[in-house]
Amino acid sequence: MTTDASATDDRPFGTTDPASAAEEGTPFLRQDDDASGSTELARELRRVRGLVAGSRFDDVHDAVTTVCELADHLEAVGTMVRPSDYATWGVPEHLASNPAIGSRNPVSPPLEPVVLPDATVRADLRLGIEYQGPPGCVHGGIVALVFDEMLGLANAAAKSVGMTADLRVIYRSPTPLYAPLRFEARQDRVEGRKIWASATVYSGETLCARAEALFIEPRGISEAQRDRPIEG
Ligand SMILES: CC(C)(COP(=O)(O)OP(=O)(O)OC[C@H]1O[C@@H](n2cnc3c(N)ncnc32)[C@H](O)[C@@H]1OP(=O)(O)O)[C@@H](O)C(=O)NCCC(=O)NCCSC(=O)Cc1ccccc1
Numbered sequence: 333m334t335t336d337a338s339a340t341d342d343r344p345f346g347t348t349d350p351a352s353a354a355e356e357g358t359p360f361l362r363q364d365d366d367a368s369g370s371t372e373l374a375r376e377l378r379r380v381r382g383l384v385a386g387s388r389f390d391d392v393h394d395a396v397t398t399v400c401e402l403a404d405h406l407e408a409v410g411t412m413v414r415p416s417d418y419a420t421w422g423v424p425e426h427l428a429s430n431p432a433i434g435s436r437n438p439v440s441p442p443l444e445p446v447v448l449p450d451a452t453v454r455a456d457l458r459l460g461i462e463y464q465g466p467p468g469c470v471h472g473g474i475v476a477l478v479f480d481e482m483l484g485l486a487n488a489a490a491k492s493v494g495m496t497a498d499l500r501v502i503y504r505s506p507t508p509l510y511a512p513l514r515f516e517a518r519q520d521r522v523e524g525r526k527i528w529a530s531a532t533v534y535s536g537e538t539l540c541a542r543a544e545a546l547f548i549e550p551r552g553i554s555e556a557q558r559d560r561p562i563e564g
Contacts, residue, residue: 357446357454360489363428363435370436371428377438385462432481443478443515445485452518453485458510470507475533479543482517483529487547490519494527494547507533507540517543525549 365371380399413429428436433443441463443455455478465471480496487494507513517531527547533540 357448360445360447360453360485361427361433362444366428366436374434374436374438381438382460382462386460430481432477433485441478443481443485445482447489450518451486451489452516453482453489455482455515456512457515458512459507461509464509466506468506468509470509470513472501472503475503475507475541476501476543478515479517479531479533479541480545482515482531483543483545483547486517486519486529486531487527490522492519492522492527492547492549493553494525494549496545497548498546500544501541502543503541505535505538505540508535511535513540525551 363371413425417425428434431437431439432441433445434440435442441457441459443457445453445455447453459470459474463470463474465474476499479501480499483496483499484494513533513535515531515533517529520528520530522528525548527549529545529547531543531545533542
């Protein structure tokens, strides 16, 4: 494990470490910037999210007006997406709206995973105060969210698709805010429609949590969907 928990840099929290991603692994299910500017918009909103959750202000009523105007504008110029637009697995836009990895979802950290030659999926990231649970620690539900997504990605890397049926998270040591974290997930075995996968998150040499999960392949999944398992 090479992640240094004490390292800091100037990148916004909630972004991956490009140096470590480039060193090992192939970018996996990365989402390019949307030509409409939606990805950039989400990026700026992510900044706003971090600032609102993690700052004290004397008076931000002017910002409330600005944001209200922005919301009104987006409501006027956008076309609402319906869940039925994503009726099938494998629609790239589907991934973009995902709360754990979606490039167009300001809620997502986002994860920028790489896949290793043995099909392990890895994501290095840091999480800021907007993900805080106990003081100085990442909220346990956020750890579970990232695990669930990483496990799904490990299934995708192994060319299978599954719904989470059972997700067990074992929290071994507090997951620190702001520190570089390394999530890794892998598919362990498949029996019929049952898929087992497991994952870990480390801060430096410290195991913060691990996950064990059972996924069930939905009935009626086609070979094409299995082969092109962009999930979300
Ligand atoms: C689809 C299924 C999981 C299973 O229903 P069916 O298709 O009718 O299957 P059936 O009941 O026939 O069972 C087949 C076999 O499996 C076994 N088994 C089943 N369950 C369990 C169990 N809990 N524990 C242990 N075993 C269990 C069962 O005994 C049987 O075994 P057998 O063959 O007799 O030896 C259904 O319960 C469901 O929809 N649940 C809600 C899922 C949901 O909403 N998850 C959250 C959303 S996904 C997400 O967010 C993450 C994500 C994001 C992005 C991308 C990817 C992932």
